[in-house]
Amino acid sequence: MELPVIGNIAPAAGSGCASSGCGTAPDALGHLPDHIRAKVQDHPCYSEEAHHYFARMHVAVAPACNIQCNYCNRKYDCANESRPGVVSELLTPDQAIKKVLTVAAKIPQMTVLGIAGPGDPLANPSRTFETFRQLSERAPDIKLCVSTNGLNLPQYADEIAKYNIDHVTITINCIDPEVGAKIYPWIFWENKRIRGVEGAKILIEQQQKGLEMLTARGILVKVNSVLIPGVNDQHLKEVSKVVKAKGAFLHNVMPLIAEAEHGTYYGLMGQPSPTAEQLQDLQDACSGDMAMMRHCRQCRADAVGMLGEDRGSEFTMDKIDQLTLGDIDYEAAMVRRKEVHDAIIEQLDQQREAKRSQHAALPTDTGIPLNIRTVLMAVAGKNGVVAEHFGHAREFLIYEASPSGVRFISHRKTDLYCSGLDTCGEGDEASAAEPESVLDKTIATLVGCEVVLCSKIGYEPWGKLEASGIQPNGEHAMEPIEDAVLAVYKEMLANGKLALPVAKREAA
Ligand code: CLF
Ligand code: SF4
Numbered sequence: 310m311e312l313p314v315i316g317n318i319a320p321a322a323g324s325g326c327a328s329s330g331c332g333t334a335p336d337a338l339g340h341l342p343d344h345i346r347a348k349v350q351d352h353p354c355y356s357e358e359a360h361h362y363f364a365r366m367h368v369a370v371a372p373a374c375n376i377q378c379n380y381c382n383r384k385y386d387c388a389n390e391s392r393p394g395v396v397s398e399l400l401t402p403d404q405a406i407k408k409v410l411t412v413a414a415k416i417p418q419m420t421v422l423g424i425a426g427p428g429d430p431l432a433n434p435s436r437t438f439e440t441f442r443q444l445s446e447r448a449p450d451i452k453l454c455v456s457t458n459g460l461n462l463p464q465y466a467d468e469i470a471k472y473n474i475d476h477v478t479i480t481i482n483c484i485d486p487e488v489g490a491k492i493y494p495w496i497f498w499e500n501k502r503i504r505g506v507e508g509a510k511i512l513i514e515q516q517q518k519g520l521e522m523l524t525a526r527g528i529l530v531k532v533n534s535v536l537i538p539g540v541n542d543q544h545l546k547e548v549s550k551v552v553k554a555k556g557a558f559l560h561n562v563m564p565l566i567a568e569a570e571h572g573t574y575y576g577l578m579g580q581p582s583p584t585a586e587q588l589q590d591l592q593d594a595c596s597g598d599m600a601m602m603r604h605c606r607q608c609r610a611d612a613v614g615m616l617g618e619d620r621g622s623e624f625t626m627d628k629i630d631q632l633t634l635g636d637i638d639y640e641a642a643m644v645r646r647k648e649v650h651d652a653i654i655e656q657l658d659q660q661r662e663a664k665r666s667q668h669a670a671l672p673t674d675t676g677i678p679l680n681i682r683t684v685l686m687a688v689a690g691k692n693g694v695v696a697e698h699f700g701h702a703r704e705f706l707i708y709e710a711s712p713s714g715v716r717f718i719s720h721r722k723t724d725l726y727c728s729g730l731d732t733c734g735e736g737d738e739a740s741a742a743e744p745e746s747v748l749d750k751t752i753a754t755l756v757g758c759e760v761v762l763c764s765k766i767g768y769e770p771w772g773k774l775e776a777s778g779i780q781p782n783g784e785h786a787m788e789p790i791e792d793a794v795l796a797v798y799k800e801m802l803a804n805g806k807l808a809l810p811v812a813k814r815e816a817a
Contacts, residue, residue: 345558348475348529350657351420351650352452353616355476355531355559357604357717361693362653365421365454366412366613366624368405369398370436374428375460376496376512379574380535380565398611399427402439404626409444411629412613413451414642416620417649421476423454426610431461434468441472450643450650452476456533460496460512462519470526477523478561479516480533483541484548486510491540494574517555524556531559531602536583536591537575538565546594553599560595561602564588585707585721586757592719603719615692617704617720681807683711684798685718687755687779689763690790699766699781705755708790710798715791723751752777760801762793 353360413419422444424430430437441453456478483489489509496508523530532552534545549560565582567575592601606616614620687705689697707718748770755761761779764786771781785793801807
């Protein structure tokens with residue numbers, strides 16, 4: 310069957326990143342046992358490949374929290390799983406179910422319902438589990454996912470297993486209470502507020518115990534960690550080792566968001582957020598110990614749609630009420646979802662098979678020598694292809710090309726440069742309110758990249774990018790991203806641009 314159009318672009322043949330943060334394997338999930346593979350292949354957070362094709366949504370049913378993090382202001386969404394600074398619409402479980410069923414009928418690529426705040430789901434157990442209970446009856450095809458700070462996790466591990474909540478995220482920022490005391494001023498435990506090291510110690514013990522209990526029950530656990538420079542940056546490598554040893558499936562190191570206007574302790578104290586380079590260095594350092602998630606968008610507690618494309622404003626409760634006036638057939642919607650999901654999985658299987666038959670290590674099969682430089686490239690991409698105009702990109706996907714292949718590194722957000730609503734022809738960008746400063750900021754965001762791939766770009770940004778040492782490239786519009794990055798890398802090799810400096814060449 311024909312695949313549904315996601316956004317404005319149907320997934321392209323051959324698209325889909327196979328790197329999953331760890332090289333150019335032809336099948337990023339191939340090493341997993343079948344039952345685990347089945348659990349993650351359509352989960353947009355647990356599989357990098359899946360996030361190009363499948364959607365998730367959150368429902369904000371959990372307002373209360375039982376700890377205080379220095380990067381959170383309770384007036385806003387949970388910073389563990391959402392951008393602080395955006396208030397969510399709080400829902401009752403009944404409203405949440407109506408919303409999920411409606412969204413899942415309108416977006417058939419939806420595979421996952423997550424509860425991620427705006428407080429802690431397990432500090433609001435009756436609202437959280439009532440929502441899961443109802444959904445598992447009304448739409449059993451939708452995977453259930455929860456994100457927690459872990460304080461109450463041991464208490465609810467059996468309940469989580471009972472509702473087949475197969476995916477649990479625990480935010481673990483430290484395993485040392487001294488470090489914890491710098492992140493958590495207090496926790497609320499056994500009817501008391503416990504401060505400092507003592508509180509952090511309890512939280513850490515509960516998180517670790519909860520992690521062990523979930524993995525013992527066969528539940529996939531992802532660990533999120535907020536990277537806080539000068540507080541836990543060195544420590545997170547140890548965290549990664551420990552949680553892997555206890556069975557965590559994936560580690561997601563996220564950058565601290567600390568803006569003074571969010572009113573958080575860190576924001577007000579001027580605590581710096583990590584740079585893109587610091588984040589990547591730490592992710593690389595941890596990746597020897599376990600698989601890293603690099604495509605997280607730190608989404609809101611009421612996010613809807615594909616990662617990086619929040620459609621929450623289309624599905625506020627007043628709009629849901631309007632949409633349901635026409636009597637949606639939820640049974641038919643479930644049948645339609647199954648067709649869509651099956652078709653996507655089948656297409657991905659075919660793509661993997663095609664890649665497997667083509668795949669071979671670059672040095673032996675293509676003649677690319679080992680002693681050449683790696684190159685970072687920024688891609689204005691969507692749904693796995695080079696699809697966006699430079700001036701319309703809200704984020705750039707960062708890929709690394711090296712003699713051993715192409716791998717996804719991270720995404721970097723940017724302000725919208727072009728205010729034009731139609732095409733992005735030459736000079737369009739000049740209509741932006743402050744084109745100079747926005748373009749300058751975008752170029753600063755791309756620091757370290759040597760090439761930017763996009764579907765189209767105007768003269769002015771082209772010139773400024775070139776002057777900044779970043780080569781724009783619009784030659785690969787609508788091609789699968791990895792193929793395009795590899796093609797540009799080969800062109801650079803052919804043009805003699807990849808030679809290592811002498812000292813490095815000798816070392817290599
Ligand atoms: Fe939501 Fe989290 Fe489940 Fe995903 S989000 S509860 S695991 S369905 Fe995903 Fe969003 Fe990152 Fe979270 S991109 S913030 S990791
Ligand atoms: Fe905020 Fe989430 Fe921390 Fe609670 S666990 S304080 S809601 S960031």
